[in-house]
Amino acid sequence: MIALLPLGTVDPQAVETLLDRAFGPGRRARTAYKVRLGTSEIPELSFAAVGDDGSLLGSIQAWPVALECDGGGSVPMVMVGPVAVQPDRQQGGIGRMLMERMLEAAEASSLPGADALMLIGDPEYYGRFFDFTAEKTPGWRLPGPFEPRRLLARGAGVPTGPGLLGARLRRAA
Template sequence: MADLIPIAEADQQAIEALLDTVFGTDRHQRTAYRLRDGVAAIPDLSFAAVEDGRLVGSIQCWPVALAADSGDRVPMILVGPIAVSPLRQDVGIGRALTRRAIAVAQRSDIPGGDSLMLIGDPDYYGRFFGFGAERTGQWRLPGPFEPHRLLALGSGIPMQPGHVGPRIGATAQRRLAGDARGS
């Protein structure tokens, strides 16, 4: 199995090449990319999978928010992109990366750690991680998306209409709750 390391320790050019391979060189036009315009990935929640010194997968998480029609602003975390080398798919690398990001987010004090969202396959993300579309039906995004693929997980997920977008000015890295307690 691959070793999971902080994404900052991985070769950034290799990550970009992997993302191009998995999602195509036009990936920056997708709605999920528009959700993270102008913000940096959250280092504590972004990981690389490495086998024998070679990058085989990556996950990045981003600070976003729901600007609710009521005027509330709810911090959330966008999970993804999750990319695994085509030569190493179907061996659990993507699941391991996703589980790690979810676990770290849920035990952290990062704003939105209890409100994770992604755009993805509802069968896969529901079966393996518990993501669902039950609370996202009234959300608007900055680009086209299939509503059944807009998924969320966590106790803080808002169930109200509003626009999801980048959380500009968010502090990308916060101390983990365990670190703050000295554990």
């Protein structure tokens, strides 16, 4: 049996080890890390998959980002990912379970940007199973290299038009 828990209830070092195993030690050089630099994951939208023995099998994180529109204004969004699964447990539906749980939480959320999700990922997978598309992302710029076909979004709040995507820093209340 696999339990889906808030990511904050799991040892942060176990999450880092999982991410290294799933994506390799060079993962921090990826553009996605540059987009969310300086912010922290959104607890309400970040989850862990834990086995019966308490072992971490997978994780999903979501991050506050914004599109700084070329014409002015800033649109809050949520960056989804990374979605990581222990290499020996991949292809078993754990990543899909995590993604479905995060999408349910986003749909029920009143957080700014929860209606405008984006990610960098495989369009065939994320489009087929989760309705992410590159339809509204042409013209978006990121602080590093990326394949435009892999820049995907979904939700009623997704902006159109050119702009720079970057971290949306949370301010103390």
